[in-house]
Amino acid sequence: KAQHELLAVYANQLLEKEHSGCHALLRDDKAEDLSRMFRLFSKIPRGLDPVANMFKQHVTAEGTALVKLAEDAASNKKAEKKDVIGLQEQALKEAFEAFCNKGVAGSSSAELLATFCDNILKKGGSEKLSDEAIEEMLEKVTDLTLARENQTSFEEYLSNNPNASPGIDLTVTVLTTGFWPSYKSFDLNLPAEMVRCVEVFKEFYQTKTKHRKLTWIYSLGTCNIIGKFEAKPVELIVTTYQ
Numbered sequence: 001k002a003q004h005e006l007l008a009v010y011a012n013q014l015l016e017k018e019h020s021g022c023h024a025l026l027r028d029d030k031a032e033d034l035s036r037m038f039r040l041f042s043k044i045p046r047g048l049d050p051v052a053n054m055f056k057q058h059v060t061a062e063g064t065a066l067v068k069l070a071e072d073a074a075s076n077k078k079a080e081k082k083d084v085i086g087l088q089e090q091a092l093k094e095a096f097e098a099f100c101n102k103g104v105a106g107s108s109s110a111e112l113l114a115t116f117c118d119n120i121l122k123k124g125g126s127e128k129l130s131d132e133a134i135e136e137m138l139e140k141v142t143d144l145t146l147a148r149e150n151q152t153s154f155e156e157y158l159s160n161n162p163n164a165s166p167g168i169d170l171t172v173t174v175l176t177t178g179f180w181p182s183y184k185s186f187d188l189n190l191p192a193e194m195v196r197c198v199e200v201f202k203e204f205y206q207t208k209t210k211h212r213k214l215t216w217i218y219s220l221g222t223c224n225i226i227g228k229f230e231a232k233p234v235e236l237i238v239t240t241y242q
Contacts, residue, residue: 008044015041015050022054063099070095110179113142142180147173150208157204164204166197174205174214183217188241 007014015022015037025033041047070091100109107115120134129137138144151171158164190198198216205214221240226233 003043007040007047011041011044011047011050015054022051023058026055026058059099062102063096066099067092067095070098113179117142143176144173147175150174153208154201154204157207158200164200166200167193168197170197170201172201177215183219185215185217186219188218
């Protein structure tokens, strides 16, 4: 009864107060006050819905303001007309870096995305998604899309450079460390055919970037091998180590 009379009845007024409402607390980084607000409003039915909505508005407004700030700075720089587009793109990039890298409740964007993926994989998320929808959702989240584009440009590179052919079909998924769990990288004495593959891919990758170092995680690899037996050939799907 007390919670109803003191909180539920006045929920909107309390949350929207100019100097002590949710927006003001988020704006001024009042972590303790926000924590108290969260604890109190979680006690009443659907009490956190308006809080969540205000948090969403706050993040959107902050992000948009940063983008606008950077765009204005770019527009104000007296550059030749042809340079302005480049400056604006740079400004947008920097603005997004600024607000995407901001921690939320002590977690980085990468951690939040990882938790989101984990949640989807465990139970199909709150929407109880089908297998196809889960797959589609995950493809959009991390840098798998970039990895696929990378593979496509590798195939183009091979078709334009016949001398560079690795000799066997090769698919490489290049992932960014820090976005994914870390895996131990063990050295492996690769057979000559696979050494050739690694060299060819390195050469291709260096045409794209000089600043990144490739580390090969063989434990995540698979090989399709055709075993030629007397009765009939059999396709074996084995790990790289095998």
